[in-house]
Amino acid sequence: MSEDLDLILADTEDTMRKGINHLESELGKIRAGKASPAMLDGITVEYYGAPTPIAQVANVSVLDARTLSIQPWEKNMVQPIERAIMAANIGVTPQNDGVIIRIFMPPLTEERRKELFKRASAEGEQSKVAIRNVRRDAIEQVKKLQKDGMSEDAAKDAEKTVQDLTDKFIALVDKHLAAKEKEMMAV
Template identity: 65%
Template sequence: MQDDLTLIIDDAQQTMQKAVAHLEAELLKIRAGKAAPSMVDSIQVEYYGSPTPLSQVANISAVDARTITIQPWEKNMLQPIERAIIASNIGLNPQNDGIIIRLFLPPMTEERRKELVKRVNGEGELGKIAVRNIRRDAIEAIKKLQKDGLSEDEARDGEANMQIMTDKFIVLVDKHCQQKEKEIMSI
């Protein structure tokens, strides 16, 4: 029974780590005024009938702080890439010159910065919800173990460990969000 309890707690911890890693990936997509190739990582392009990540059909680079260039490996991919960027709704209009696609990032206004901070806080809240849901599932599994013969003290200790771990991951989520907010608000 003790092994099962340890397994539940370890599994919950790994899942919480994945939730925080997902939050980090989502926060990378939110631009903080500087052009970064990671801003277009989530874009899927129609490549010979199947959706393919943009990074697998083109070379993506940030030439300066406000410009991302996308150079497809096949010239016939310019139009599908352009359509995918427009459809992705990332707020950037592609400029196609027949060879490469350029994405120009407009300067950040105070209003836009506040909007991005709201988005960061929304992602942070989703991360916290994920962590809390993992805690809830783990505590339910511990209670089920208790019905199957785990002692009450061990179950209580397991639940306490889950709460401590949850608090630690919630603080980590807050920390990531605060760092991103600071990055966005700095001019």
């Protein structure tokens, strides 16, 4: 019975951690006025008939705080990469010199910062909902174990442990959101 409980708790923590990892990757895609290669995550380009992430067909690097450089490994990929970035509508216009694509980050306006923070907050809220759903599922599993013969005290302890995990991960979400807000609001 105890090993079932340990498995439930380990699985709960692992799933909540995956939710935090997802939040981190989503927040990384939201630009905060600084150039970041993570902005291009999720943008694919047609490469020999297959949709391929830009990072797998070019070297993406940060030249300075506001400039991103994309150097395709094959010269014929410059135009398709530029078109893919334009189609992704990430709020920037790529500059192409025939060899390298540069993306200059314009400074964020106050209105745009607030809009981006709303998007970040929505991602945080989705993460909190996912974490609470994991908590609900774990508590249901604990109650099922209790029906199968686990003591009431052990079930209450397990539920408290699940709640503690939930609180810990929700605090982590808040911490990530606060850091992202600070990054966005810095001029």
